[in-house]
Amino acid sequence: MQENFTVGWGTLALINAAxxxxxxxxxxxxxxxxxxxxxxxxxxxxxxxxxxxxxxSIEREHAIERFLKVVNISLVxxxxxxxxxxxxxxxxx
Numbered sequence: 897m898q899e900n901f902t903v904g905w906g907t908l909a910l911i912n913a914a915x916x917x918x919x920x921x922x923x924x925x926x927x928x929x930x931x932x933x934x935x936x937x938x939x940x941x942x943x944x945x946x947x948x949x950x951x952x953s954i955e956r957e958h959a960i961e962r963f964l965k966v967v968n969i970s971l972v973x974x975x976x977x978x979x980x981x982x983x984x985x986x987x988x989x
Contacts, residue, residue: 905934912937920947 909930916926919941930937949957 905931908934908938912941915941919944920949 909927912930913923913927915938917923921941921944926937926941933940
């Protein structure tokens, strides 16, 4: 029974991602939100109007994307450093 529930919830999340993309919204964001909210996310998506970007919102999105790239690169560097430190401690201890 639990497997059916999990498969259904995951399928709903994928459907919500497709609905979000059809409304010019980020499918990946809504996929993750749907994993937590399930049918509530579906209701929110159905009620939301289609997103029409303005020049200001496009510039803001580009600024956010640049910031997130810096954050992602920083996290990758930290993970690589942590792995390197762990390996050095393991083999040089």
